[in-house]
Amino acid sequence: MRRLFSPAQKLLILHRANYQCEICGVSLKRDNLEADPRIAYCKGHTTQVWNPLALCGSCNRQKSTQ
Numbered sequence: 001m002r003r004l005f006s007p008a009q010k011l012l013i014l015h016r017a018n019y020q021c022e023i024c025g026v027s028l029k030r031d032n033l034e035a036d037p038r039i040a041y042c043k044g045h046t047t048q049v050w051n052p053l054a055l056c057g058s059c060n061r062q063k064s065t066q
Contacts, residue, residue, distance in 0.1 A: 005035050009049050017054035023063070026056045034060040 005013065010030050019028050035052035055063065 005049075005052070010035065012049045013052055013054050016049070020054070021056040021059050022053045023055060023059040026058075028054055028056060032056060036060050036063060 007030070010033055013035050014028055014030065014033055017028065020026065021028055034055045034057055036055050037051050038053060
């Protein structure tokens with residue numbers, strides 16, 4: 001199963017999040033988007049646009065340490 005989002009899926013994720021990090025609100029583009037799954041891949045996550053949060057790198061790294 002693919003774990004990476006296609007360019008078209010990334011655009012849909014960005015659009016859904018209004019091109020902003022869903023935690024801090026920083027502006028996002030395709031090149032700085034980090035799509036972090038709400039449901040982890042190891043727990044049955046699928047590569048679909050409804051699953052990830054649109055995060056900036058800083059928030060994604062902070063989230064992983066909590």
